[in-house]
Amino acid sequence: MLGAGLLALGLLLATVGLYGLLRMSDIFHQLHAAGLVTGPAVLTVLLASLATGSTGIVTSAALVFLFVLITAPLAGHAIAQAALLRAEGDAREQAAAPGADRLRETGMRTLVGYDGSETAKRALELAARIAGTAGDVAVAHVAPPLQELDFGESPPVEDAEQERLLAEARAEVARTGKPATTLRRHGDAVEELIDAADELEADLILLGARGRGPLASALLGSVSSGVAGGAHAPVLVVGPDAPLGDGPIVVGVDGSDASREAARVALALDRRLELGIRLVHGYELRLVSGGSATPQMRVEFERIDQQRAAQLLAQSAADLDVPGEATVAVRNGGEAEALIAFARNEGAGLIVVGSRGRGAVRSGLLGSFSQSILAGAPCPVIVVPPGARPVSP
Amino acid sequence: MPDAIAVVGAAWATLLLLAGGVVLLRSRDTLHRVLALDVLVSIVVMLLTILSYRRDVSYYIDAALALALLSFVATLVAARHVTRGRPF
Numbered sequence: 001m002l003g004a005g006l007l008a009l010g011l012l013l014a015t016v017g018l019y020g021l022l023r024m025s026d027i028f029h030q031l032h033a034a035g036l037v038t039g040p041a042v043l044t045v046l047l048a049s050l051a052t053g054s055t056g057i058v059t060s061a062a063l064v065f066l067f068v069l070i071t072a073p074l075a076g077h078a079i080a081q082a083a084l085l086r087a088e089g090d091a092r093e094q095a096a097a098p099g100a101d102r103l104r105e106t107g108m109r110t111l112v113g114y115d116g117s118e119t120a121k122r123a124l125e126l127a128a129r130i131a132g133t134a135g136d137v138a139v140a141h142v143a144p145p146l147q148e149l150d151f152g153e154s155p156p157v158e159d160a161e162q163e164r165l166l167a168e169a170r171a172e173v174a175r176t177g178k179p180a181t182t183l184r185r186h187g188d189a190v191e192e193l194i195d196a197a198d199e200l201e202a203d204l205i206l207l208g209a210r211g212r213g214p215l216a217s218a219l220l221g222s223v224s225s226g227v228a229g230g231a232h233a234p235v236l237v238v239g240p241d242a243p244l245g246d247g248p249i250v251v252g253v254d255g256s257d258a259s260r261e262a263a264r265v266a267l268a269l270d271r272r273l274e275l276g277i278r279l280v281h282g283y284e285l286r287l288v289s290g291g292s293a294t295p296q297m298r299v300e301f302e303r304i305d306q307q308r309a310a311q312l313l314a315q316s317a318a319d320l321d322v323p324g325e326a327t328v329a330v331r332n333g334g335e336a337e338a339l340i341a342f343a344r345n346e347g348a349g350l351i352v353v354g355s356r357g358r359g360a361v362r363s364g365l366l367g368s369f370s371q372s373i374l375a376g377a378p379c380p381v382i383v384v385p386p387g388a389r390p391v392s393p
Numbered sequence: 394m395p396d397a398i399a400v401v402g403a404a405w406a407t408l409l410l411l412a413g414g415v416v417l418l419r420s421r422d423t424l425h426r427v428l429a430l431d432v433l434v435s436i437v438v439m440l441l442t443i444l445s446y447r448r449d450v451s452y453y454i455d456a457a458l459a460l461a462l463l464s465f466v467a468t469l470v471a472a473r474h475v476t477r478g479r480p481f
Contacts, residue, residue, distance in 0.1 A: 052446055
């Protein structure tokens with residue numbers, strides 16, 4: 001019984017460790033998970049030898065036990081040290097990289113998905129503000145699919161509800177002094193909206209979130225996160241408790257192409273909205289397993305993390321021609337939490353993040369960065385997909 | 394140890410070996426690969442140990458010891474090689 005229990009425990013530890021290895025990508029995070037497999041998991045399985053009652057097996061297992069006990073932390077330490085030295089080298093190289101290109105002044109073509117809700121009305125208002133005098137506002141309403149009726153040559157059915165909502169949207173936009181074009185669509189909301197945006201070559205899609213909460217959206221699917229995940233243009237989502245603030249535009253920067261694209265979109269928007277811009281880099285505290293890190297290494301990790309964050313921000317600021325004072329590094333739980341907390345404290349007007357484009361399956365399994373921002377943000381959020389159409393003049 | 398438990402344990406360890414293979418395939422650079430191989434060896438050590446419980450002979454564990462020894466030296470050398478460009 002004892003043997004079976006120890007065996008199961010060892011394999012469970014190994015499973016947890018491997019899950020961590022698959023889930024995390026940073027080498028320092030992975031070391032922590034790997035330490036679980038190479039150390040405790042193996043040792044526990046070896047301990048199970050006590051239950052076999054065979055002297056030969058117990059002796060051999062005891063030898064391996066001792067050997068692993070000594071070598072597992074040493075091997076982990078060697079890898080950690082190598083990763084550390086390499087990270088220092090990379091940080092030096094990054095500091096010397098070139099950069100710089102600028103955005104044009106633009107009038108934006110915006111598409112609003114309208115469903116009559118309060119958040120959708122706010123999305124209309126924001127669309128008119130963002131489009132400015134040179135841009136246009138298009139409003140799309142997606143009704144449920146028309147039923148196929150077998151009456152031969154029937155005239156196209158007028159959808160009264162759709163007409164009413166679109167007229168309402170037109171009136172709403174007209175109050176800001178801009179005409180709005182309207183689009184009538186039938187079918188699946190996510191597909192139709194993405195399709196309509198492609199057809200219009202929209203620079204920005206605006207949506208009101210219905211605020212179903214995490215469970216309901218996971219079960220029923222959320223239109224806003226669906227569009228944000230699949231569109232080819234940046235998607236702005238106005239949340240249910242996300243008022244239009246006058247605070248700065250907060251851009252999540254992590255050095256990826258997606259975040260660079262997000263920063264470009266944010267700058268183009270800032271030319272119109274003039275809210276001011278903040279480049280924010282949220283970073284996580286590294287976890288290094290106790291066996292393989294000395295206290296000096298921890299201090300060193302922290303210093304390198306800070307240095308890396310500062311360099312990344314300086315680089316982004318230089319690339320985007322933003323003054324260095326507009327950059328902030330925050331560390332507060334995970335990346336998404338840090339960004340949300342910062343936006344809340346600053347009373348941000350808008351959060352702009354790049355979508356890493358993991359695809360439906362992987363983000364379902366691994367969680368999506370942009371989705372956690374969408375769920376927790378105190379203000380409207382723009383998700384910029386990878387390879388978004390450049391904001392056109 | 395009951396035979397059924399040893400068989401289930403060995404099957405599970407084999408699945409973990411596959412997962413370790415995925416980690417290895419997904420690794421982006423040398424250090425990730427070194428880490429993945431280190432983990433793979435640990436899983437093989439576990440698998441050999443379970444096998445020796447099932448067959449009730451000790452020499453599978455001796456093989457595991459040899460493997461662990463090789464892997465330890467290889468990990469140290471590879472980690473040094475990444476940073477210094479030479480093994481020692």
